[in-house]
Amino acid sequence: DVKVTQSSRYLVKRTGEKVFLECVQDMDHENMFWYRQDPGLGLRLIYFSYDVKMKEKGDIPEGYSVSREKKERFSLILESASTNQTSMYLCASSPGGGFNEKLFFGSGTQLSVL
């Protein structure tokens, strides 16, 4: 089974801190994604990456950046955390290169910014 591992289940940070959320997948997937989940809004795409060092903005990239130096690892960076970034963050991966693929999700990181 595909495993997508997010490094932290819960994080509490202060406003203005730089925050790193790490995600690792073990199935050699090409694509990796960062979503945030907020009540009533569902899952919204922040960024995705279709190859090492390649990235594309999703629907809500403002205030975030990403890094993919190795195929298995995709990091989400909050340069200066703000309270409106308090959310559940979900990393996902997919095999890549095809239609009718599905996403495999990690367990999520609940981030609270105080």
Add this chain to the structure above:
Amino acid sequence: DQQVKQNSPSLSVQEGRISILNCDYTNSMFDYFLWYKKYPAEGPTFLISISSIKDKNEDGRFTVFLNKSAKHLSLHIVPSQPGDSAVYFCAAQLKYNFNKFYFGSGTKLNVKP
């Protein structure tokens, strides 16, 4: 502007009965649809999918129906079990952009014993 909508935030069903979760979409270029199930403190897990060339797909207790003319899909769970209690998200994929998935806001299903 959400292109995939789940208008019922919650649904309560008695064990053994049918659960019907609904999803509407606005973009006619969506070509592939998926349902995910999410338990608290866990990531979403894939449940079932359907391609736009079909109008029904069945997997055990779960059936997804697609009505392209109405831009509507539904997930039927028969019979419902207490372990089905979770949040269900529908998602859609564009025909020409394989990397982008659009999610609805979710429906929280509670199956009462």
